[in-house]
Amino acid sequence: MNIESLARWLDGQDIAPGEPVEVSLISGGTSNDIFDIRRGERRMVLRKPPEKVPPGRNETMLREFRVLNALGGTEVPHPEAIAVCDDTDVIGSCFYLMGHVNGWSPMNTDGWPEPFKSDLSLRPGLAYELVEGIAKLGNVDWRARGLEGFGRPDGFHDRQVDRWQAHLAKFRFREIPGLDAAAAWLRTHRPRHWEPGIIHGDYQFANVMFKHGAPAELAALVDFEMATVGDPLLDLGWVVMGWPNADEDRDAAGRYADYTGMPDRADIIEHYAKVSGRDVADIDYYVILARFKMAIVLEGGYARHVKGDGGNPKMAYYGDAVLQMAAQAAELAATTRL
Numbered sequence: 001m002n003i004e005s006l007a008r009w010l011d012g013q014d015i016a017p018g019e020p021v022e023v024s025l026i027s028g029g030t031s032n033d034i035f036d037i038r039r040g041e042r043r044m045v046l047r048k049p050p051e052k053v054p055p056g057r058n059e060t061m062l063r064e065f066r067v068l069n070a071l072g073g074t075e076v077p078h079p080e081a082i083a084v085c086d087d088t089d090v091i092g093s094c095f096y097l098m099g100h101v102n103g104w105s106p107m108n109t110d111g112w113p114e115p116f117k118s119d120l121s122l123r124p125g126l127a128y129e130l131v132e133g134i135a136k137l138g139n140v141d142w143r144a145r146g147l148e149g150f151g152r153p154d155g156f157h158d159r160q161v162d163r164w165q166a167h168l169a170k171f172r173f174r175e176i177p178g179l180d181a182a183a184a185w186l187r188t189h190r191p192r193h194w195e196p197g198i199i200h201g202d203y204q205f206a207n208v209m210f211k212h213g214a215p216a217e218l219a220a221l222v223d224f225e226m227a228t229v230g231d232p233l234l235d236l237g238w239v240v241m242g243w244p245n246a247d248e249d250r251d252a253a254g255r256y257a258d259y260t261g262m263p264d265r266a267d268i269i270e271h272y273a274k275v276s277g278r279d280v281a282d283i284d285y286y287v288i289l290a291r292f293k294m295a296i297v298l299e300g301g302y303a304r305h306v307k308g309d310g311g312n313p314k315m316a317y318y319g320d321a322v323l324q325m326a327a328q329a330a331e332l333a334a335t336t337r338l
Contacts, residue, residue, distance in 0.1 A: 001023060001035070001091050001092075002090075002091055002092070003021055003023055005089075005091060006021060006023070006046075006090065006091055007021045007039075009085060009087075010039060013083045015039065015042060015082070015083065015097075016039040016040035016041065016042050019039045019040035020039070021037065021038075021039050022037070022038040022039070023035050023036070023037055023046075026045070031050070032047055032048065032049060032050065032225070033047075033048050033049070033050055033051070034046070034047050035047075035048075036100070037097065043100040044082055044097045044098065044099060044100060045079065045097070045098050045099070045100055045101075046095055046096070046097055047061065047064070047095060047096055047098065048061065048093050048094070048095035049061065049093045049094070051092070053093045057093070058086075058088060058093055058094040059094075060225055061084070061094040061095060061096055062084060062094055063150070063224075063227065064096065064224045064225060064227070065081055065084040065096040065098075066146075066147070066150065067147070067150075067198070067224045067227045068080075068081035068096075068098060068224065069081040069146075070140070070142070070145035070146055070147050070198075071137075071140065071145070074136070074140050074145070075136045076133065076136045076137050076140060077133065077218045077219055077220045077221060078220050078221050078222075079098035079099045079100075079101050079220050079222065080098060080099030081096070081098060082096075082097040082098055082099060083096065083097045084096040084097070101209050101219050101220045101222075102211070102212070102219065103210050103211050103212060103219030103220065104209060104212060105206075105208070105209050105210075105222075106205040106206065106208075106210075106257055107205075107206045111258055112126075112258060115213075115214050116214070116216070119214070120260065120261030121261070122214050122215060122216065123260070123261035123262055124261065124262060124263050124267075125214070125215045125217075126205075126210065126216045126262070127262045127263050127267075127268050128216075128263070128268065128271050129210070129216045129217060129218045130205060130218070130239065130268075131236065131239060131268050131271055131272040131275070132218065132271070132272075132275050133203075133208060133218050133221050134200060134203050134221075134232065134235040134236060134239070134272070134276075135272050135275035135276035135278075136275070136276075137197070137198050137199075137200060137221065137232065137235070138197035138198060138199070138232025138235065138276060138278070139197060139232075139276055139277070140197065140198050142196070142197060142198050142229050147198065147229060150228065151199075151228035151230055152228075152229075152230075153229050153230055156196070156231055157190040157191060157194075158190065160186065160289060160293075161183050161186050161187055161292075164292065164293055164296045165183060165296075167296060167300070168296045168299065168300075171299070171300055171303040171304075172299075172303075173303055173306065176295065176299065176322060176323065176326045177323065177326065177327065177330075178327045178328075178329060178330030178331070179292065179295060179296075179326040179329070179330070181330040181333060181334070182288055182291070182292045182326065182329035182333050183292065185288065185330075185333035185334075186285070186288060186289055186292060186333075189285055189338055190285075191231070191233075191282055191285060193279075194231050194233065195232075195278065196229055196230060196231065196232075197229065197230075197231075197232040198227065198228075198229055198232065199226075199227060199228050199229070199230045199231070199232055199234055199235055200221060200224060200226070200227055200235050201224075201225070201226025201227050201228060201235075202223065202225065202226045202238070203221075203235040203238050203239055204238065204239060205257050207221065207222055207223040208220065208221055208222065209222060231286075232276070232278070233278060233280065233282075233283070233286045234286050234289060234290065236269065236272050236280070236283065236286060237283065237285075237287045237288075237289060237290035238290045238294075239268070240265050240268070240269065240283065240286075240287050240290075241287050241290040241291050241294065241328075243259070243262075243265050243268065244259050244262075245264045245265055246264055269283055282338060284332055284336040284337075284338050285336075285338060287332060288329050288332050288333050288336070291325050291326070291328050291329035291332070292326070292329045294325050295322050295325040295326040295329065298318040298321055298322045298325065299318070299322045301315040301318050302315055302316075302318035302319045302322060305318065305319075306319075
């Protein structure tokens with residue numbers, strides 16, 4: 001990163017002008033690079049595409065910032081939107097600055113941190129706080145917050161199967177049992193009544209931060225790369241699709257989070273309904289859609305791995321996960337009462 005160029009841009013934004021700029025990498029990889037930026041008394045976070053910018057990723061940066069900016073003054077915990085740059089000459093890509101969040105991410109800890117590691121009675125709070133985040137996000141008045149045209153809520157469900165099947169066709173190289181059955185069911189069971197709202201698009205423990213200490217309290221929703229305006233219940237389906245019940249294996253083996261002590265699916269669905277005021281009677285549809293979509297998303301990564309273009313060794317494990325997710329989508333489609 002060209003720090004001198006970044007400093008000149010920060011001067012132009014009146015962000016601690018003239019002060020030295022300190023930059024350190026927080027995380028980086030195939031998706032996005034995230035840097036800690038310190039200048040004078042300011043501590044900020046810079047988010048940008050990787051050095052080799054994938055097609056469309058610059059535009060994604062601008063969309064992410066638009067969402068963060070729209071959330072200012074709402075009940076949704078989020079990083080402060082500070083400034084955005086659409087001039088790719090500054091550091092080689094579009095980027096934005098957001099406020100530093102004083103909290104912890106489940107992705108940056110070895111298991112749950114204390115006191116949640118030792119006191120299982122505190123863990124339900126993590127789950128309930130998680131779903132409260134999307135309950136509040138989906139209820140934001142997106143038109144009043146300047147997000148008209150950000151997404152296409154009209155016909156949202158009509159487009160889902162065709163859109164994701166078309167995406168799969170770009171890299172499909174094998175049969176995925178159950179995927180076509182799930183697609184056929186989704187086409188004939190679209191919700192008839194729903195209220196549009198902001199969708200995070202990849203909502204899970206990996207994309208939130210919690211405040212330090214107990215009781216559990218969300219500090220911020222992060223990573224709005226997949227955000228749009230559509231049906232917010234899809235975010236709930238995304239959370240629920242892999243959530244284990246009490247009679248299922250709940251430890252961290254095979255999962256990135258330990259669900260021991262967490263509430264059951266029905267409990268978090270009920271809590272979401274209470275906070276959001278939304279009807280969750282058709283939740284099976286959203287879980288099937290989430291599993292259908294996730295299977296295709298992961299298959300894209302696995303296809304790149306098979307071709308030798310993966311870059312991330314974890315993609316090797318996507319192959320079995322895709323088959324499992326597609327099978328689970330078809331199984332629920334065949335057994336649901338909807």
